[in-house]
Amino acid sequence: MHSEAVASRSAEHRDSRESRNGSSPNLDAVSLAIIEQLQEDGRRPYAAIGKAVGLSEAAVRQRVQKLLDQGVMQIVAVTDPLTVGFRRQAMVGVNVEGDVESIAEALTEMAEVEYVVMTAGSFDILAEIVCEDDDHLLDVINKRIRKLPGVRSTESFVYLKLKKQTYMWGTR
Amino acid sequence: MHSEAVASRSAEHRDSRESRNGSSPNLDAVSLAIIEQLQEDGRRPYAAIGKAVGLSEAAVRQRVQKLLDQGVMQIVAVTDPLTVGFRRQAMVGVNVEGDVESIAEALTEMAEVEYVVMTAGSFDILAEIVCEDDDHLLDVINKRIRKLPGVRSTESFVYLKLKKQTYMWGTR
DNA sequence: CGGAGACCTGCGGATTTCGCAGGAATGCGC
DNA sequence: GCGCATTCCTGCGAAATCCGCAGGTCTCCG
Incomplete structure (x- = not known):
């Protein structure tokens, strides 16, 4: 699959998709394909990527570098911390009174917090935390998160088993 | 940082850590460092990794390949789907009656579901889903997930803004 | 029209990856 | 203890990849 080159440069310039995503200005179909x-x-x-998307090796390299610099994507090793061993992991739902953004920011700065997202629903924020052990987990939740001014309440979901973890939204 | 080589092979063989993680047999301090x-x-x-962890280039290559083959880790590009554009994303908490594992398995098989974890707490399962738009999201939740036999109820948290996403549990 | 900017290609040279042939340490059965 | 299989490491040459740079095209705009 993915053997065909993508549309020509001039064509995608009028693509309806990219005019729609106001948050990230320069992100055309070719970058998506990369x-x-x-x-x-x-x-x-x-070179292999270039063949797949219809670009030279150098062009792909420049695009990838730019995507990394802009923070649009990151290329990293991902694991299941539980599999890697000796750790406790949990998702914490947070309810906030006042400025949600500033609480989210504070969570972002904690090393144990790997994932922070603001949501609509019965939680204002969801945060995933990775800890050494139960004591550490308890410490982060009770002594750090719940102590933040503006945090009304929290609810925790301790991870028992990770069943799936993919990053393939592109390939469907 | 990370300039020092890790403990010698013979030493880590008695390391208390690895005797503890029964789930993944062969995963010593060097692999962790990699x-x-x-x-x-x-x-x-x-070669750079080898220098950091105290191994030859070839040895690192063999270890990495093994870790990938075993599914312990994957090396991938990760993005914020919302930033990449035109998509709706949500976390769904699921309550199950009967076999939780089989429901988790069914969720795993859905292409729109990127992340499935079994939890302790007021949800049995948390699942993250990535969709094209609201219609698609509604469709997945109401027509697919809630129709699974054994699903008692679900609660959705639509993503508004991703604030943090890292994979650096090792570097603390 | 001329210049700035964004983006692509082509091309050498440096670097990295890859496959393979040993060698050292370990575990096991006899 | 000894032989043997297994595992994991190193070293090395060939092939492939990465990298920086010079130059070309296209677009936008004063």
Whole structure:
């Protein structure tokens, strides 16, 4: 699959998609295709990606570098911390009174917090935390998160078993 | 940082850590250090990693390949789907009656579901889903997830803004 | 029209990856 | 203890990849 090159440069310039995403200005179909390739294999050679998306090796390399610099994507090793061993992990739902953004910011700064997202629903924020052990987990939740001014309440979901973890939204 | 080589092979063989993680048999301190390196940069050259962890280039390459084959880690590009554009994302808490594992399995098989974890707390399962738009999201939740036999109830948290996303549990 | 900016290609040279042939340490059965 | 299989490491040459740079095209704009 993915053998065909993507539409020509001039064509995608009028693509309806990219005019729609106001948050990230420069992100056309070719960059999307490149990300897709790297979602399958983060170490895939630039030349191979170039062949798949219809670009030269150098062009792909420049685009990838730019995407990394801009923070649009990151190429990293991901694991299941529980599998890797000796750790406790949990999702914490947080309810906030006052400024949600500033609480989210505070959570972001904690090293044990790996994932923070603001949500609509019965929680204002969801935060995933990774800890050494139960004591550490308890400490982070009770002594750090619940002590933040503006945090009304929290609810924890301790991870028992990770069943799936993919990053393949592109390949569907 | 991370300039020092790790303990010698013979020493870590008696390390208390690895005797503790029954789930993943062969995963010593050196492999952990390798993963750590790749969490910082998934494309870091094997030679550089080798220098950091005290191994030859070839040895690192063999270890990394093994870790990938075993499914202990994956090297991939990760993005914020919301930033990449035109999508709706949500976390769904699921309550199950009967076999939780089989429901989790069913969720795992859905393409829109990127993340499935079994939890302790007021949800049995948390699942993250990525969709094209609101219609698609509604469809997945109401027509697919809630129709699974054994699903008692669900609660959704639509993502508004992703604030943090890291994979650096190793580097603390 | 001329210049700035964004982006692509092509091309060498440095670097990295890859496969393979040993060698050292370990565990096991006899 | 000894032989043997297994595992994991190192070293090395060939092939592939990465990297920086010079130059070309296209667009936008004063």
